[in-house]
Amino acid sequence: MSDIDIRRAQEADVPAIVTMLADDPLGRGREDTSEPLAKAYRDAFAAVDADPNQFLAVMTDGGQVIGTLQITFLAGLSLQGAWRGQIEAVRVAAGRRGERLGQRLLEWAIEKCRERGCRIVQLTTNKSRQDAHRFYDRLGFKASHIGCKLDLKA
């Protein structure tokens, strides 16, 4: 475990991130891992990378990407002008699950939100991800909300 690092993603990490997004019961049907990687992923990476309120992170082991998540820092008037850190697209590579790497990644992200002065860390998780619910509960998250999505392409 000694070579594990968590850092800001670079463009060269995008294929490995997309592979992890796709390697998932819900992600499988919605990502496109064909090569060369679709331009939409490169464009999305450029938009995230250019935004000072976005932090796309990768966890690496000996240089190999083994995990990812995205943090968005959100300003708002609610809660007396509190900043929120929102976590999305959390994945650990298939071959590296069960090593508590997800916990390490989340604890790192929570600390990042604290450093940025966030009052709240928030995320949503699909109702079908039972293991994820227990995982976030152990990290101290309260499942206080319902997350609603409207698909504009449906």
Added chain:
Amino acid sequence: MSDIDIRRAQEADVPAIVTMLADDPLGRGREDTSEPLAKAYRDAFAAVDADPNQFLAVMTDGGQVIGTLQITFLAGLSLQGAWRGQIEAVRVAAGRRGERLGQRLLEWAIEKCRERGCRIVQLTTNKSRQDAHRFYDRLGFKASHIGCKLDLKA
């Protein structure tokens, strides 16, 4: 209803927005409406206003603020690099509820997300807000997720 407009919030609207945020069963205990308005609200407004991916909106009637919501446009790799529009802090002024103004405000926001090329519109709503669940369901949202919050000041 003919004088109703929806536009980007200006600094002068902040006190009216905070009043609406506070006038709510959940907001009551967490906002500070004392005058002069706490600097944290002004700072939060400045951060939102400076961010091209944020749109804090007010609905007005004859110039008076009667509703608000905040949209954040989120880039990300998931869903083939889809943009998402996230809606938060939705409120209609106490004296103007029951006129379907919330629906009008949400439909406007969904259209705004469509114009920006978003694939998904997402929001979370507290489990205690039963009326809100029916409201979002009628607008076509699917309650597919659990929304988890971690309070870093708790």
